[in-house]
Amino acid sequence: MKSVVIVDDHPVIRQALRLILESLGFKSIHEASSTVEVVPMIRQHRPTLLILDLKLEGGSGLDVLERIRSNGLECRVIVYTAQPPDNYLQRCMRAGARAYISKTDSLQQLINAVNAVMAGYTLFPEFLDCSVASLSNERQQIEHLSDRELHILVQLAHGKPNNQIAHDLNLSHKTISTYKTRLMLKLGLSSLVLLREFAKRNHLL
Known part of the structure; x- marks a missing residue:
């Protein structure tokens, strides 16, 4: 059964994501609004997918990515955020995220990311394949x-x-x-x- 945890501190966004994920066949959908909830929720529900905002109560989504990695948890992560990719995308990639989608993009882009990540692929903005130099x-x-x-x-x-x-x-x-x-x-x-x-x-x- 496809399962997912939505991590966002805005209830309206969580509800919108829930509707999208239900339409994509996810049956087990759980929600968190702060960084401290995520690791216990992953351990409890063992989701195949995590949709993660970067701006959260109690810290940053980057902290969550680090905790997932340091605890050896198996979970595919899509970062879905309003934070600009030029300062955050490479950090998220290094921390193990599978996709980075801006909240200013169309919902179809998020759907594309979910389908790609669930199929074993990654999805990142192409224009950011530049070097730090x-x-x-x-x-x-x-x-x-x-x-x-x-x-x-x-x-x-x-x-x-x-x-x-x-x-x-x-x-x-x-x-x-x-x-x-x-x-x-x-x-x-x-x-x-x-x-x-x-x-x-x-x-x-």
């Missing part, structure tokens, strides 16, 4: 950030205070402060205003 200097800087650094960069750029980020990620305030300082040094930025401009300029917001 061809990216701009700022894109190279982003590429060299860890997944956790990138997530914290986005949270800071959104204006979240350190204590809120620490709470969301279950880290100490001091740890977030260290990440913030490290980010400023790596990116050559001197203020949160410049950090937000950097994030906007590179389509991270």
